[in-house]
Amino acid sequence: MIASKFGLTGQGSFSKGEADLLLLFICAYVAAFAWSWGPLGWLVPSEICALEVRPAGQAINVMVNMLFTFLIAQVFLTMLCHLKFGLFFFFAGWVAIMTIFIFMLLPETKNVPIEEMNRVWKSHWFWTKYVPEHVTAGDNDTKKAVP
Template sequence: MSIAIPFFQQTTGINLISFYAPMLFLTIGSGVSASLMSSVIVGTAGTIMTVLSLLIVDKVGRRAIFHIGGIQILVPQLIIGGIMAAKLGDHGTLSQGYSISVLILMCIYSIGFSLSWGPLAWLVTSEIFPLEIRSAGQSINVATSFLINFVFAQTFLTMLCHFKAAIFFFFAMWAVLMTGFIYVLVPETKDVPLEKMEKIWKEH
C-alpha cells in the first residue's frame, strides 16, 4: 500500500497539469497570455476542491471519494485525447471552441484529482498502517511519491513527442487500474480508530 497508492497518485497524469499545462495550451493554439491564464484557472479549481475534500471525507468515506475522483479523472482524459487526436493532428491548432472545451475538461480533471487522489493518497496512507509500522510505511510512501514524480518529470516530454494525443489515453488506462485497485484491495477507514486498524485489515 505504501508503494502502490503513491505510485497510482502520480500515474493519474497530474504531471500534465502541474508541470506542462502552459506548454499544452500553447500546443493547441492558445497565445502565451491565454496559456498562463488557463493554467491559473486549472490550478485554482484544484485548490478549492482540495479544501472541499477535507471537509466531506469523514461524511462520504474514503473509498467513495476515490471512486468518484477516479471516474472524474478518467472521462476528461478520454475526451481530451479524442479531441486532440481528431482535431489537432501533428501540426494543427484547435479552434477557439475546442480550446475552451479542453480548458473546461482539464478543470474537471483537476477538480477530480484534487477531490480524491490528491489529498486522500496522503490521508489514507497515514491511517491504514498499524502503529508499530506507521513511520516506516509513511517514509516509503513519501520516497515512492518523489521517485515516481521525478521519473515522470524527466520522461514526460519524450513521452509526449512519441505518444502525442495518445498520452491522455495512456494516463486514462492508469485511472482505470487505480480505481479498480481501490475497489478490490483498499478497505474503508472512515470512523475507524487507529488502534483498531489492524483488525480492519484482518477482516478485509
C-alpha cells in the same frame, strides 16, 4: 478535441475559442484529479497503517511519491510527443488500475479506530496471510515497562 484536430500526424490548429475550451477541459481534468485521487496518496497510508508502523508507512509513501513525481516529470514531454492525445488515455488507464486496487485490496476504515487496524488487516481476505497471528488490537506486549 486533440485527437480530432491533430490525429496521429500532429498537424492541425485550434481557433481561439477551441483553444479556450480545451484549456478549460484540461483544467477541469487536473482539478478533478486534485479533488479526488490526488490527496489519497497522502491520506490512505495515514488511515490504514497501525500506530506502530505509521511513521514507516508514511516514509515509504513520501519516497514512492517523490520518485514517481520525478520519473513522470522526466518522461512527460517524450510521452506527449510519442503518444499525443493518447497520453490522457494512459493516465486514465492508471486511474482505472488504482480504482481496482483500492476496491479489491484496501479495507474500509470508516468508523474504525486506528488502534483496531491490525484486526481489520487480519480479517481482510488478501492481507490476512501477511499479518502475524500473534498481533491483535490492544496487544501491548512489545511496550512493557522495564523494571
